[in-house]
Amino acid sequence: MEPAIRLEDITKTFLQHEGRQQDEDPGIKVLKGISLDVDSGEFVSLQGTSGSGKSTLLHIIGLLDRPTAGKYRLLGQDAAGLDDDRQSDLRNNALGFVFQSFYLIPYATALENVALPGLYSGKPRAEINERARTLLEQVGLADRMNFKPSRLSGGQQQRVAMARAMLNDPDIILADEPTGQLDSTTSREIIKLFQTVHQTGTTIVLVTHDEDVAAQAGRIVRLNDGVIVEDVKTG
């Protein structure tokens, strides 16, 4: 079977000066030829020092940014060849995102936040809300559904973000330092949730600085200065 994610010699160059013409700005090469296959159902942790290119790579994998060069196949499709609309369809239907700052909508309740990605799916509202409720129960927030984010703890907010990421039953969950703002106990709870999601067959790519968190994944890929320097399977 084709891998869920197949990156071939991906590079990314950012201009040094925003707004300047490409031909007068050589740019900074942040990804210097990344080739990586992630099989369906794998749990991969992406590690590396600050500035090594982890978030840049995750954004490319998540179709939030395009590579400068290289080939990218996502779930059997040529991701680079898709126009913006097709990319956002794929992003909305097949991918779920969890970030360090939870990016919840402050004036919406937990339930409304979780239901949000369903609004573009064309499914009936009642069905979407039912799914959102089920997910909030699964992440242990049955009694917080009508709370707004400001009345939730950091760990609870991240659990809402996890439930939101799962709403459309994505093939792949992409997470960027999801435990970065949480204490170690709360981090462990969130990572347990990732494990649970992984056990249902979801592919996970998780960026983390935390060695303990990384050890929970089945595979660790380490970036340094825009190249992969290590790729190991763990116990």
Ligand SMILES: Nc1ncnc2c1ncn2[C@@H]1O[C@H](COP(=O)(O)OP(=O)(O)OP(=O)(O)O)[C@@H](O)[C@H]1O
């Ligand atoms: N939009 C941008 N324009 C210019 N340079 C950028 C842009 N985004 C990232 N970079 C540069 O790319 C490099 C890699 O950034 P990236 O955010 O991918 O690192 P990271 O590994 O996620 O680091 P951290 O662990 O601190 O989050 C950095 O040197 C950064 O300055």
Ligand SMILES: [Mg+2]
């Ligand atoms: Mg980052």
